[in-house]
Amino acid sequence: MPSSKGKTKTIHVGMLTRVEGEGKLHLTVDGGRVVDLRFEIFEPPRFFEALLRGRHASEAADITARICGICPVAYQMSALHALERIYRVEIDPSVRALRRLFYCGEWIESHALHIHMLAAPDFLGCESIVTLAEKHRAAVERGLRIKRAGNNIIKLLGGRSVHPVGACIGGFTRVPRPAELAALHDELVSTRDAAVACLHWVAGFDLPDRRLDIEFVSLHHPDEYPMNDGRVVSSKGLNCAQDEFDDCFEEHQAPHSNALHAKVKGRGPYFLGPLARVNLNFDQLGPDVASLARDIGVSFPNSNPYTSIVARALETLYATDEALRIIDAYEPPATSASAFTPRAGIGRAITEAPRGMLYQAYETDDRGIIRSARIVPPTSQNQAQMEADLRELAPAILERSQADAIHLCETAIRNYDPCISCATHFLKLDIVRR
Amino acid sequence: MIRIIGIGSPFGDDAAGLEAAQQLSIAPPPDTEVVVADRPGAALIDLFDGADAVILIDAARSGAPAGTVHDLDLRTRTLHAIGVVSSHDLGVSAALGLAAALGRLPSYGRVLGIEASEASRASITPDVRTGVSVAVTRAREWCATYRSRSEHPY
Numbered sequence: 001m002p003s004s005k006g007k008t009k010t011i012h013v014g015m016l017t018r019v020e021g022e023g024k025l026h027l028t029v030d031g032g033r034v035v036d037l038r039f040e041i042f043e044p045p046r047f048f049e050a051l052l053r054g055r056h057a058s059e060a061a062d063i064t065a066r067i068c069g070i071c072p073v074a075y076q077m078s079a080l081h082a083l084e085r086i087y088r089v090e091i092d093p094s095v096r097a098l099r100r101l102f103y104c105g106e107w108i109e110s111h112a113l114h115i116h117m118l119a120a121p122d123f124l125g126c127e128s129i130v131t132l133a134e135k136h137r138a139a140v141e142r143g144l145r146i147k148r149a150g151n152n153i154i155k156l157l158g159g160r161s162v163h164p165v166g167a168c169i170g171g172f173t174r175v176p177r178p179a180e181l182a183a184l185h186d187e188l189v190s191t192r193d194a195a196v197a198c199l200h201w202v203a204g205f206d207l208p209d210r211r212l213d214i215e216f217v218s219l220h221h222p223d224e225y226p227m228n229d230g231r232v233v234s235s236k237g238l239n240c241a242q243d244e245f246d247d248c249f250e251e252h253q254a255p256h257s258n259a260l261h262a263k264v265k266g267r268g269p270y271f272l273g274p275l276a277r278v279n280l281n282f283d284q285l286g287p288d289v290a291s292l293a294r295d296i297g298v299s300f301p302n303s304n305p306y307t308s309i310v311a312r313a314l315e316t317l318y319a320t321d322e323a324l325r326i327i328d329a330y331e332p333p334a335t336s337a338s339a340f341t342p343r344a345g346i347g348r349a350i351t352e353a354p355r356g357m358l359y360q361a362y363e364t365d366d367r368g369i370i371r372s373a374r375i376v377p378p379t380s381q382n383q384a385q386m387e388a389d390l391r392e393l394a395p396a397i398l399e400r401s402q403a404d405a406i407h408l409c410e411t412a413i414r415n416y417d418p419c420i421s422c423a424t425h426f427l428k429l430d431i432v433r434r
Numbered sequence: 435m436i437r438i439i440g441i442g443s444p445f446g447d448d449a450a451g452l453e454a455a456q457q458l459s460i461a462p463p464p465d466t467e468v469v470v471a472d473r474p475g476a477a478l479i480d481l482f483d484g485a486d487a488v489i490l491i492d493a494a495r496s497g498a499p500a501g502t503v504h505d506l507d508l509r510t511r512t513l514h515a516i517g518v519v520s521s522h523d524l525g526v527s528a529a530l531g532l533a534a535a536l537g538r539l540p541s542y543g544r545v546l547g548i549e550a551s552e553a554s555r556a557s558i559t560p561d562v563r564t565g566v567s568v569a570v571t572r573a574r575e576w577c578a579t580y581r582s583r584s585e586h587p588y
Contacts, residue, residue: 113476117524129532131535133532137537140532144480162473162475
């Protein structure tokens with residue numbers, strides 16, 4: 001409960017739930033004005049960039065897959081693309097399609113998990129997935145089926161559904177036989193129906209209406225919805241190549257966070273993830289998904305961060321359709337992986353993790369030994385935007401009860417689906433009112 | 435059919451449940467399927483499907499001496515704590531809670547928790563390895579008892 005002592009009021013709130021990791025939010029308000037807001041990530045650094053130094057480039061995909069249990073494909077893909085740029089590896093079109101299928105699996109399982117287990121309880125008055133399951137059993141069962149379909153794609157291509165090991169420089173260590181892919185077909189057809197139902201379900205939630213001045217950033221590709229390929233674009237006119245990341249964005253240390261903050265050079269925070277991708281690539285969703293999107297009563301582009309859950313459901317449907325297209329058109333490549341010869345150089349690449357753009361850069365010597373590695377996860381890039389969002393929300397929080405204040409903060413942060421262990425954990429809330 | 439599910443990570447004492455399941459899989463009890471599940475998250479619920487009874491074996495931390503085997507009824511409500519639900523999926527207790535809410539808990543089941551010591555060590559510590567042997571024996575006894583009751587319910 002709020003307490004008063006002189007002119008200062010303090011609220012202590014326990015751990016934020018339903019996000020990955022631990023952190024703390026400190027909020028100081030003086031006369032109704034926010035004077036200090038710190039989203040503190042205090043989980044120790046994990047030193048993956050240092051772990052990669054001295055290892056051979058061929059080990060990078062297996063090491064980076066260990067960064068995250070929910071988006072390992074993204075870590076593998078960005079690492080492989082960066083290294084393949086150094087070694088000028090030509091990727092067989094069938095391998096490219098399989099990697100896109102791999103990514104579809106990750107989006108499906110990650111988005112289904114977030115929609116049903118983490119975010120939906122916020123909008124349906126449930127404290128957890130368990131109470132949600134008691135009240136909305138069919139929806140939760142449906143969500144688990146969607147998630148399973150995504151995991152099964154990853155398991156087929158990666159050898160296992162968590163921390164997959166199948167991807168390598170040039171392709172995969174093994175590619176599936178057409179019959180193995182065809183075995184996923186029926187499950188994905190029923191998953192498509194489930195994804196459509198899920199989209200209608202979340203579009204019917206009573207989402208708060210908050211329009212923010214946000215710079216949305218994502219990859220953009222003229223011919224396809226962005227996953228593994230494309231240029232970096234933003235809702236405020238940014239347009240650059242992947243290897244120009246450092247020309248357009250800058251990272252900086254915030255004293256209260258063990259994860260680096262990021263901003264668009266000369267401007268400020270930016271927003272990554274499904275809502276950014278849908279806003280910037282709506283036409284690439286294709287006519288079927290776009291038509292459904294128009295039917296549900298949530299318009300895009302949309303600057304309301306609470307519509308992230310709808311964007312996530314749209315992408316789940318898109319990824320399911322795309323997976324079916326890839327499976328139906330699949331012809332095995334001549335070889336599972338293109339050969340490569342190590343050479344000295346620097347390679348940079350961005351792919352679209354479920355939570356947004358994941359940038360990696362590597363320098364290797366002529367034997368393929370990694371001399372430097374840099375990994376910029378989407379959650380660390382979203383931190384500053386999360387703080388900006390909370391700063392806008394703060395005056396409303398102060399008018400609320402303890403329980404409502406927690407709920408508002410948690411819901412706002414969960415819109416970003418932060419993976420704090422990737423960036424590095426999450427949330428106790430202190431509010432000081434003067 | 436009884437399904438024995440070993441849960442854990444490959445590292446240190448956290449691998450106790452996996453090791454017990456691997457030992458049981460060499461010569462499974464009759465009408466029993468053994469699954470070495472790693473960390474299944476929400477997919478644990480799917481592993482209950484089609485089983486008349488389930489035995490979960492996992493490393494545990496309660497403050498008891500290392501290697502102690504806790505033998506609990508899987509349907510005990512206090513096991514179904516929501517615990518930590520994160521973007522990195524559900525823990526075992528949360529998955530049990532979700533299975534209970536969805537009506538997908540097996541009718542009969544045990545949880546064998548092997549008290550861990552130092553999960554950060556590379557391999558299973560000697561006390562916990564003894565606990566693995568106890569859990570394997572306990573699982574076989576439970577399967578025999580369950581079959582006996584099933585065959586002679588009265």
